[in-house]
Amino acid sequence: MxxxxxxxxxxxxxxxxxxxxxxxxxxxxxxxxxxxxxxxxxxxxxxxxxxxxxxxxxxxxxxxxxxxxxxxxxxxxxxxxxxxxxxxxxxxxxAKSPTKSAIRHERLQNRKQTIKMNEAAISVFGF
Incomplete structure (x- = not known):
């Protein structure tokens, strides 16, 4: 089945x-x-x-x-x-609106992405 x-x-x-x-x-x-x-x-x-x-x-x-x-x-x-x-x-x-945990999770993912981009810029440009 x-x-x-x-x-x-x-x-x-x-x-x-x-x-x-x-x-x-x-x-x-x-x-x-x-x-x-x-x-x-x-x-x-x-x-x-x-x-x-x-x-x-x-x-x-x-x-x-x-x-x-x-x-x-x-x-x-x-x-x-x-x-x-x-x-x-x-x-x-x-659904009325996204849950608080979904909003927090999205912010966390954005922060992680920003940190990765900053680390990549530092390694490329040597700042």
Whole structure:
């Protein structure tokens, strides 16, 4: 049975489309309270981002979200400050504005690019 994306109005399917699919995070137990809280928060945010009324605990474990719903095209499992920690693009409903974490991430990427350009200029011109 082919995997389809759980996001409303997304018709990506495995085998037909060149996208990756990611499971909805599970709550990790037995690895400490901090890990359990972090994984619980991540799962709650994913379900809020998908925003489907027909999802319950049984069906949630079978849902997948495709890479089209992440800014970089891939999920980031470990960094809570990265906007790709939660799906946030093309979610099938109108988003009001970009999230604060997406704006911060974009600023960080711009800073890194500026630093690289400055280092390249220094190495070329010897300043």
């Amino acid at each position: 082919p995997t389809t994306c759980a996001v409303v109005k997304c018709h990506n399917r495995s085998g037909r489309d060149k996208v990756s699919f990611y499971r909805i995070p599970v709550v990790m137990k037995g690895q400490g309270e901090a890990t359990e809280r972090k994984s619980e928060c991540c799962r709650r945010l994913w379900l809020a981002a998908i925003n489907r009324a027909d999802v319950d605990e049984k069906t949630c474990n079978q849902l997948r979200v495709c890479s089209d719903h992440f800014i970089s095209g891939a999920r980031n499992k470990y960094d809570e400050t990265n906007p790709d920690w939660v799906p946030n693009k093309n979610l099938g409903y109108d």
